[in-house]
Amino acid sequence: MDKIQTLTSENGVVIFSKSTCCLCYAVKILFHELGVEPLIHETDHDPKGREIEKALVNLGCNSPPLPAVYIGGNLIGSTNEVMSLHLSGALIPLLRPYQTLA
Template identity: 50%
Template sequence: MDCVLKKASQHAVVIFSNSSCCMCHAIKRLFYEQGVNPMIYELDEDTNGREMECSLVRLQGCNPSVPAVFIGGKFVGSANTILTLLINGSLKTMLKDAGALLALISD
C-alpha cells in the first residue's frame, strides 16, 4: 500500500491502469482532453504491478482495481466516479485545486 500511496502523492494526477483495459483508455483520454497530463502506471507492464493491484483492491474494496485515479495525492475513485465528477462539474475544480489545470482567464 505504501508504494501506491507514495506514487500517488508525487504528481497532481495519477492513474493506475492496465494497458489492455478499455475503461482505463477512456479515462486517460478524458484527462488528456481536459488539458491534464497525468502520470500513468500501467500495472500489467510494471514489475510491481501485481502488488500494486492488490493494494488498490484493498483500498477500493472492489474488483476490478483499475482505473484508479488519484488527484492531489488523494484517491478519488474509478471510472464511474470520474465520469460523475465530470458531469456535475466538480472534476475541473478538483484539477485546478491540485494544480493539474491552470485557471483560464475566461473563468
C-alpha cells in the same frame, strides 16, 4: 503499498492503469482533453502489478480496481466515480491546479 504512496504523494494526478483496458483508455483520454497530463502507471508493465492492484482494492478502489485515479494525493476511484464527478461538474475544479495552459 509504498509504491502507491510514493507515486501519489509526488505527483498531482496519477492514474493506475492497464495498457489493454478500454475503460483505462477512456479515463486517460478524458484527462488529456481536460488539459491534464497525469502520471500513468501501467500495472501490466510492472513486475509487482498484481500486488498494486490488490493494494488498490484494499485502499477502497472497486473491483475491478483499474483505472484507479488519484488527484492531489486522494483516491478518487475508478471509472464510475470519475465520470460521475465529471457529469456533475465537480471534476474540473479538482483538476484545475493540474491543468496545463493551452
